[in-house]
Amino acid sequence: xxxxxxxxxxxxxxxxxxxxxxxxxxxxxxxxxxxxxxxxxxxxxxxxxxxxxxxxxxxxxxxxxxxxxxxxxxxxxxxxxxxxxxxxxxxxxxxxxxxxxxxxxxxxxxxxxxxxxxxxxxxxxxxxxxxxxxxxxxxxxxxxxxxxxxxxxxxxxxxxxxxxxxxxxxxxxxxxxxxxxxxxxxxxxxxxxxxxxxxxxxxxxxxxxxxxxxxxxxxxxxxxxxxxxxxxxxxxxxxxxxxxxxxxxxxxxxxxxxxxxxxxxxxxxxxxxxxxxxxxxxxxxxxxxxxxxxxxxxxxxxxxxxxxxxxxxxxxxxxxxxxxxxxxxxxxxxxxxxxxxxxxxxxxxxxxxxxxxxxxxxxxxxxxxxxxxxxxxxxxxxxxxxxxxxxxxxxxxxxxxxxxxxxxxx
Ligand SMILES: Cc1ncc(COP(=O)(O)O)c(C=O)c1O
Numbered sequence: 001x002x003x004x005x006x007x008x009x010x011x012x013x014x015x016x017x018x019x020x021x022x023x024x025x026x027x028x029x030x031x032x033x034x035x036x037x038x039x040x041x042x043x044x045x046x047x048x049x050x051x052x053x054x055x056x057x058x059x060x061x062x063x064x065x066x067x068x069x070x071x072x073x074x075x076x077x078x079x080x081x082x083x084x085x086x087x088x089x090x091x092x093x094x095x096x097x098x099x100x101x102x103x104x105x106x107x108x109x110x111x112x113x114x115x116x117x118x119x120x121x122x123x124x125x126x127x128x129x130x131x132x133x134x135x136x137x138x139x140x141x142x143x144x145x146x147x148x149x150x151x152x153x154x155x156x157x158x159x160x161x162x163x164x165x166x167x168x169x170x171x172x173x174x175x176x177x178x179x180x181x182x183x184x185x186x187x188x189x190x191x192x193x194x195x196x197x198x199x200x201x202x203x204x205x206x207x208x209x210x211x212x213x214x215x216x217x218x219x220x221x222x223x224x225x226x227x228x229x230x231x232x233x234x235x236x237x238x239x240x241x242x243x244x245x246x247x248x249x250x251x252x253x254x255x256x257x258x259x260x261x262x263x264x265x266x267x268x269x270x271x272x273x274x275x276x277x278x279x280x281x282x283x284x285x286x287x288x289x290x291x292x293x294x295x296x297x298x299x300x301x302x303x304x305x306x307x308x309x310x311x312x313x314x315x316x317x318x319x320x321x322x323x324x325x326x327x328x329x330x331x332x333x334x335x336x337x338x339x340x341x342x343x344x345x346x347x348x349x350x351x352x353x354x355x356x357x358x359x360x361x362x363x364x365x366x367x368x369x370x371x372x373x374x375x376x377x378x379x380x381x382x383x384x385x386x387x388x389x390x391x392x393x394x395x396x397x398x399x400x401x402x403x404x405x406x407x408x409x410x
Contacts, residue, residue: 027351028371038064039263041389043366052363052394054384055368056263057339059231060313063263063388070263083291088280093111095294099330101300103255103268106304107229107237108247111276114292115141115285118226118256118267122149124283125222125269126191126252128320132159133188135180139205141167141198143224150193156284161186167198170209177217190217196225196239197232200375202342202381204232207250208243220251226267229253231341236307236314240341249273262303264296317341317388320395324386329398331406335384343384344370345402353380356405365401 004155023029036047041061043053062068075095078172083091096114103112115121122145126136136150154160163180165173173192180186192214194205207223214221223237233241240250247253252275257266269279279286307313321341328335328343335343357369360382371380384398 005140012024021207033366040064040367041056041387041394042390044360045178045366048361051364052390053366054386056385056387057227057259057383058263058387058389059227059260059317060303060307061234061387062260062306065303065306067306068299068302071302072295072299076295076304078298079294081295082293085291086281086287086289087291088287091236091291093294093297095292095297095301096291099292099297100268102301102304103270106308107253109250109253109268109270110248110273112268112270113199113276113279113286114257114297115166115267115269116289116292117147117258117265117392118224118254118284119145121254121267121269122224123147123152124254124279124285126160127152127156127195128279128283129252129275130157130160131188132157132189133161134191135161135163135183135186135188136191136193136265137165137173137176137180137219138161139167139194139198140164141201142193142195142197143226144194146193146224148240159185167201168206169325170206170213172209173213176256177213177219180365181217186338187369190214190219191221191222192219193224196223196228197342199227199342199345200370200381201336201338202340202344202383203336203338204228204239204340206243207240211245211249214251215342221249222252223250224254226254226256226259227342227400229255230307231314232339234314236260246325257292257300259305260303261307262296262300266292266296266300313388317386320388320390323392324384324390324395327395328384328402331399331403333402333406336348341386343386344381345384346354346379346381348378348380350377350380352409353382356382357408359405359408360401363401363404365398369399 036044039058040052079093085091099113126149150162163176165176198206228239230236232239252271333345353369353371360367366380367384369382
C-alpha cells in the first residue's frame with residue numbers, strides 16, 4: 001500500500017504532466033531563452049547567436065549603461081550583498097534612503113518606499129492603505145499585480161469592496177462609482193486604480209479624465225506607471241506628464257525599477273508622506289520581507305540621475321517609436337494606436353503567435369508572442385517593444401522580418 005505522501009506526489013505528478021502535455025501538444029509551451037551577455041539592442045541567445053532584441057523593457061537602454069553598471073558595483077563594494085534583515089529591524093542602508101528621495105523628487109511627490117519588485121509594492125499598497133468599507137475600482141485590463149493585490153487586500157481586510165470598469169470606459173467608471181455611492185456597505189473611500197501604460201495593449205490610461213472623475217467622487221487615484229516612467233512625457237516623468245498633470249495630482253504611484261529605470265529589479269510606492277509612513281508602519285511586505293539589494297538600489301538611482309540629466313534619451317525613444325510604428329503599418333500590420341513604446345500586433349491564436357515569434361527568431365529578430373493566460377483567449381499577439389538603444393538599422397531589420405512574416409501568413 002502507498003503512504004498518503006506517496007499518493008499525493010503521484011497525484012501531483014499526474015496532474016502536472018497532464019497540464020504540461022496539453023500545453024506542449026497545443027503549441028503553447030513556453031521555452032525560456034538563455035542570454036549570454038548583457039541586455040542591449042542586440043543580444044547573444046544561447047544556441048542562436050546574435051539577434052536584435054525587441055521584447056525587453058529596456059526602454060532607455062540603461063540596463064548595461066557603463067555608469068549604471070559602475071554604480072551597482074560600487075554599491076556592492078560599499079554595502080555588501082544586502083541587509084540580511086527586514087528594513088525596520090536593521091535593514092535600511094543609506095542607498096535605500098537616497099533612492100527613495102530620488103524617486104520622490106523625480107515623480108514630484110512627497111515620499112516613496114522601495115520593495116524587491118513592483119509586484120510586492122502592489123501587494124503592499126491596497127492591503128495597507130485601504131480599509132473595510134472602502135471600494136477599489138480597477139480597469140479591467142490592469143496588470144496582474146494590481147488584480148492580485150486587490151484580491152489579497154480583500155482577504156486581509158474583510159469588508160473591503162472591489163469592482164471593475166470596462167477598459168478605459170469613463171462612462172462605465174462613473175456608473176460603478178454611482179453604484180458604490182448608493183451601496184450601504186460602502187462607508188469609506190473609493191479608490192480608482194489604473195495602469196499608466198497598459199502592458200499588453202500599449203495604450204494609455206486616461207489620467208486627465210480619471211483625475212477629474214476622482215475629484216468629483218472624492219476618490220483616490222492610484223497609477224501603476226511601470227511602462228510609462230522613463231518613457232512618457234517630455235522629460236520621461238511618466239504618463240501623468242504626458243497628460244500635463246503634476247505628480248502630486250496622482251495620489252499614489254506604483255512602479256518598477258526593472259524596466260526603463262535600470263532594468264535590474266525592484267519596485268516602489270510613491271505619494272504622500274503620511275501614506276508612505278503607513279506603508280512603513282503597517283505594510284506586511286514591509287514588515288516581513290527583506291530590502292532591495294543595495295547594488296540594485298545604486299544602479300537604479302544612477303539610472304534616474306542619467307534620465308534626469310538627459311531628456312534627449314526620451315526624445316530618441318519617441319523618434320524610434322514613431323519610425324517603427326510607421327514602418328509596421330506600412331507593411332500592412334495593424335498596431336494599436338498610441339504613443340507608447342509597446343506596439344502589439346494582434347494575431348488571434350496563441351499557437352500562431354508563438355509560431356510567428358519563432359519564425360522571427362529564425363530571422364534574427366527577438367519578439368515574443370503572448371497568448372492565454374497572459375492575454376484573453378483569442379487575442380494573442382506579437383508584442384514589439386522599442387528602445388532608445390535601437391539604431392535605425394535595428395528598426396529596419398525588424399520591419400524587414402515582419403514584412404517576410406506578412407508575405408508568408410497574409
Ligand atoms: C504594469 C506592470 N506593473 C507591474 C509589473 C511588475 O513589475 P516587477 O517586475 O517589478 O514586479 C509589470 C511587469 O511586467 C508591469 O507590466
